Amino acid sequence: MFRFFENLVDPYCDYPQEDRPPTRLWPFMKAYAEPFRHVFIWTGILSVVVAAIEIGLIYYMGRVVDLLSGDPTQVISDHGPELVVVGLLIVFLRPVLHMLDVALLNNAILPNFGTLIRWRAHKHVLRQSVGWFENDFAGRIANRIMQTPPAAGEVVFQVFDAISFSLAYLVGAAILLAAADTRLMLPLLIWFVLYALLIRWTVARVGPASQAASDARSTVTGRVVDAYTNIHSVKMFAHHDHEMSYARDAIENTRRTFQTEMRIYTLMDMALVTLNGLLIVGVVGWAIYLWVQGQASVGVVAAATALTLRLNAMTGWIMWALTTFFRQLGVVAEGMQTIAQPIDLVDDPSAKPLRLKDGRIEIRTLSHHYGRGSGGLDRISLTIAPGEKVGLIGRSGAGKSTLVKLLLRFYDPESGCILIDGQDITHLRQDSLRRHIGMVQQDSALLHRSVRDNILYGRPDATEDQMIAAAQQAEAHEFILDLADPQGRTGYDAHVGERGVKLSGGQRQRVTLARVILKDAPILLLDEATSALDSEVEAAIQDTLYGMMEGKTVIAIAHRLSTIARMDRILVMDQGRIVEQGSHSGLLAGNGLYAQFWARQSGGFLNPEAAE
Numbered sequence: 001m002f003r004f005f006e007n008l009v010d011p012y013c014d015y016p017q018e019d020r021p022p023t024r025l026w027p028f029m030k031a032y033a034e035p036f037r038h039v040f041i042w043t044g045i046l047s048v049v050v051a052a053i054e055i056g057l058i059y060y061m062g063r064v065v066d067l068l069s070g071d072p073t074q075v076i077s078d079h080g081p082e083l084v085v086v087g088l089l090i091v092f093l094r095p096v097l098h099m100l101d102v103a104l105l106n107n108a109i110l111p112n113f114g115t116l117i118r119w120r121a122h123k124h125v126l127r128q129s130v131g132w133f134e135n136d137f138a139g140r141i142a143n144r145i146m147q148t149p150p151a152a153g154e155v156v157f158q159v160f161d162a163i164s165f166s167l168a169y170l171v172g173a174a175i176l177l178a179a180a181d182t183r184l185m186l187p188l189l190i191w192f193v194l195y196a197l198l199i200r201w202t203v204a205r206v207g208p209a210s211q212a213a214s215d216a217r218s219t220v221t222g223r224v225v226d227a228y229t230n231i232h233s234v235k236m237f238a239h240h241d242h243e244m245s246y247a248r249d250a251i252e253n254t255r256r257t258f259q260t261e262m263r264i265y266t267l268m269d270m271a272l273v274t275l276n277g278l279l280i281v282g283v284v285g286w287a288i289y290l291w292v293q294g295q296a297s298v299g300v301v302a303a304a305t306a307l308t309l310r311l312n313a314m315t316g317w318i319m320w321a322l323t324t325f326f327r328q329l330g331v332v333a334e335g336m337q338t339i340a341q342p343i344d345l346v347d348d349p350s351a352k353p354l355r356l357k358d359g360r361i362e363i364r365t366l367s368h369h370y371g372r373g374s375g376g377l378d379r380i381s382l383t384i385a386p387g388e389k390v391g392l393i394g395r396s397g398a399g400k401s402t403l404v405k406l407l408l409r410f411y412d413p414e415s416g417c418i419l420i421d422g423q424d425i426t427h428l429r430q431d432s433l434r435r436h437i438g439m440v441q442q443d444s445a446l447l448h449r450s451v452r453d454n455i456l457y458g459r460p461d462a463t464e465d466q467m468i469a470a471a472q473q474a475e476a477h478e479f480i481l482d483l484a485d486p487q488g489r490t491g492y493d494a495h496v497g498e499r500g501v502k503l504s505g506g507q508r509q510r511v512t513l514a515r516v517i518l519k520d521a522p523i524l525l526l527d528e529a530t531s532a533l534d535s536e537v538e539a540a541i542q543d544t545l546y547g548m549m550e551g552k553t554v555i556a557i558a559h560r561l562s563t564i565a566r567m568d569r570i571l572v573m574d575q576g577r578i579v580e581q582g583s584h585s586g587l588l589a590g591n592g593l594y595a596q597f598w599a600r601q602s603g604g605f606l607n608p609e610a611a612e
Contacts, residue, residue: 001103002103002107005103005104005107005108006107006108006111006112008039008104008108008112009035009036009039009108009109009112009113009116010035010112011035011112011113011115011116011119012116012119013035015034015035015120017123017124017127018031019342019343019346020342020343021124021339021340021342022340023336023340025329025332025333025336028332028336028340029152029155029332032113032116032117032120032152033113033156035116036109036112036113039104039108039109040109040156040160042104043101043104043105043108043109043160044160044164046097046100046101046104047101047160047161047164047165047168048164048165048168049097049101050097050098050101050165051164051165051166051168051169051172052168052172053094053097054169054172054310055169055172055173055175055176055307056172057090058176058303058306058307058310059176059179059303060086061302061303061306062180062299062300062302062303062304062306063299064083064299065297065298065299065302065303066297066298066299067079067299069297069298069299105157105160105161109153109156109157109160110153110156110157113149113152113153113156114149114150114152114153115149117148117149117152117153118145118146118148118149121145121148121149121335121339122145124339124343125141125145125338125339127343128341128343128345129343129344129345129410129411130405130410130411131345131370131410131411132341132344132345136338137222137223137225137226138225138229139221139222139223139224139225139226139229140218140219140221140222140225140338141338142221142225143217143218143221143222144218144334144335144337144338144339145335145338145339147214147217147218147331147335148331148332148334148335148336148339151328151329151331151332151335152328152332154324154325154328155325155328155329155332158321158322158324158325158328159325161321162317162318162321162322162325163318163321163322163325166314166318166321169311169314170192170311173188173307173311174188174189176303176307177283177304177307180287180296180300180303180304181287181290181295181296181300183286183290184283184286184287184290184304186286187278187279187282187283187286188279188282188283190278190282191275191278191279191282194275194278195275195315198268198271198272198275198319199319199322202264202268202319202322202323203322203323203326205264206261206264206265206323206326206327206330207326207327207329207330208330209257209260209261209264209327209330210261210326210327210328210329210330210331211330211331211333211334212257212260212261213254213257213258213260213261213330214330214331214334214335215334216250216253216254216257216258217254218334219250219253219254220247220250220251220254223246223247223250224247227243227246227247229498229499232501261327264323265323268319268323269316272315272316272319275315276311276312276315276316279308279311279312279315280308280309280312283304283307283308284301284304284305284308287300287301287304287305288301345409345410345411345412345430347428347429347430348426348427350427351427351428351429352423352427352428352429352432353428353429353432354420354421354423354425354428354429354432354433354435354436355421355423356420356421356436356522356523357421358386358387358421359386359387359420359421359522359523359552359553360383360384360385360386360419360420360421360422360553361382361383361384361407361418361419361420361523361553361555362382362383362384362418362419362420362422363380363381363382363383363403363416363417363418363419364381364416364417364418364419365379365380365381365415365416366379366380366381366403366406366413366415366416366417366418367379367380367413367414367415367416367576368402368406368411368413368414369414369576370402370411371414375397375399375576376399376402376576377399377402377403377406377413377576377577378399378575378576378577379415379416379577380399380403380416380576380577380578381416382571382578384553384555385553386553387551387552387553388553388554388568388569389549389554389556389566389567389568389569390554390555390556390567390568390569390570390571391556391557391558391564391567391569391570391571392555392556392557392558392564392570392571392573393557393558393559393561393564393570393571393572393573393594393597394572394573394574395574398573398574398575398576399573399575399576399577400527400557400573401527401557402576403555403573404439404525404527404555404557406418407425407437407525407555408433408434408437408439408525409425409426409428409430409433409434412426413426420433420436420523435521436521436522436523437521437523437524437525438458438516438519438520438521438523438524438525438552439516439524439525439526439527440509440512440513440516440525440526440527440529441512441527441528442527442528442529444500444505444508444509444511444512445499445500445508446496446499446500446503446508446511446512447496447500448495448496448497448498448499449495449496450489450492450493450494450495450496451480451483451491451492451493451494451496451511452467452492452493454496454500454511454515455467455470455471455492455511455514455515455518456515456518457515458470458514458515458516458517458518458519459518459519459520462518466518467492467514467518468492470514470515470517470518471510471511471514473513473514473517473544473547473548474510474511474513474514474517474544475510475544476507476510476511476513476514479507479510480492480494480511483503485497485502496508496511509529513529513544513545516548517544517548521552522551522552522553523552523553523554524548524549524552524553524554524555525554525555525556526545526554526555526556526557526558527557528557528558528559528560529545529556529563542563546566554567561597561598564584565584566584567584568583569581569582569583570582570583570584570587570594572587572592572593572594572597574593579592579593580592580593580594
């Protein structure tokens with residue numbers, strides 16, 4: 001039975017992906033709710049039916065009170081079958097309808113709705129550019145991805161469990177009282193108007209307050225995760241107290257925003273108790289007055305009393321449900337600041353896969369300043385022949401990494417273009433472009449998975465032997481066999497910790513090299529590929545690196561000039577431009593900037609801040 005309801009909606013069903021999702025709340029929710037449309041309709045109908053049954057029970061209990069005022073024998077004789085039928089309906093039909101209502105809500109909607117939002121939100125965020133991630137905290141992004149789905153699920157739950165039920169119940173209550181005596185509706189209507197005004201006052205304040213509280217919680221998460229992610233720096237600089245103070249500011253702001261939110265609820269509760277007292281006195285008192293005047297039966301008084309006591313119990317729940325509804329909408333709205341952000345770096349509709357023939361790279365008057373007007377690259381033009389090995393050096397900020405990021409299309413250039421075998425990379429599919437490029441970065445961060453998973457990230461369909469061969473080429477196989485994690489996994493199955501923290505810098509770099517060796521891409525980018533290696537391991541790997549480069553088009557960034565001395569051509573960058581190029585010996589003979597770098601380096605390292 002459970003499986004039937006749980007499978008009514010597939011949260012992973014296909015859907016049209018939007019680069020610019022709705023930025024307004026209700027269109028945003030509607031887009032996610034589309035697969036649940038039919039389930040929502042049936043849940044709404046059943047919610048109304050269940051409310052009608054509850055009203056009907058109160059009405060019938062009033063009728064029973066009136067029947068019991070007569071002769072018992074006559075009552076049983078005249079109404080016995082009716083009482084039996086009603087009893088059977090209460091025992092058998094009512095639970096079935098209630099079960100269907102609950103099963104649709106608890107088993108068909110809640111687990112799948114949150115899953116669908118989390119899945120699609122994560123998929124959307126993963127499509128964002130590297131620059132987008134660089135402008136936010138990973139912790140805050142993750143927090144919004146995690147807290148928005150349950151908040152949206154709570155919104156849907158309150159719509160069907162409380163709002164639709166309570167509206168149907170109030171309409172039914174008005175009909176019941178009107179059927180007994182139209183005058184009984186008057187205190188109910190007065191109460192309802194005051195109750196609606198209280199709801200309006202509460203909702204107008206709860207939405208902004210809850211969004212502020214949610215944003216404050218996300219800030220706390222971002223700061224805490226930032227400290228945990230950089231725990232080595234925190235410990236190394238003995239900044240425990242500084243981090244506590246930094247976190248406390250955010251935590252205290254969270255407390256203040258939550259206090260503001262809770263004050264609203266306290267005032268709401270006080271007003272609600274007063275209103276409910278007026279409701280009980282108004283409806284029951286009037287019903288008793290009508291009974292005294294002989295214009296209402298004891299059953300009417302009993303039904304009116306039961307109804308008002310039930311409303312008294314429900315109003316707090318309804319109010320809490322409504323405030324929860326709008327509070328969770330505030331959480332969803334806060335999450336939309338991440339989930340609904342447009343994807344600006346997208347494939348052209350007519351984008352095609354890269355057809356790589358030779359590996360020729362042409363860069364034509366390329367400029368990119370990250371929107372600042374300075375820094376980055378400034379009108380770079382360059383041609384790298386197929387199979388050519390190019391070294392790239394320059395001070396920090398000279399534009400080396402920017403050039404590599406643009407080649408990978410982590411950003412689109414502000415002007416100019418990059419062509420690979422004559423194909424403009426902005427007209428290529430991003431995944432196809434990057435599959436043809438291998439990259440070893442200076443920051444050799446690894447996934448918090450096994451060594452095997454990290455190496456196979458380069459080529460998931462590789463065999464075990466191919467993976468081990470790549471690790472051996474990277475001088476990593478021996479130390480991998482000695483690895484063990486706290487869960488008892490060893491060797492290639494050992495997990496490396498967040499960003500590979502359980503490995504040394506040199507070990508991480510060698511695993512990263514193994515991953516790129518396994519990928520065997522025809523274009524190779526090296527950004528300080530051996531910077532984390534000791535001299536002995538670097539010497540052993542240098543031949544491996546040059547072996548990797550055979551037959552590939554290579555761009556290598558280096559501060560250790562000895563690592564690129566054997567390159568076919570060396571480019572010297574300064575202030576976003578190429579100021580020198582040539583072979584190692586030719587550049588030294590030219591006695592220019594490269595020669596100054598070479599003369600000033602210590603142990604083969606470039607001083608990136610050296611003056612001209």
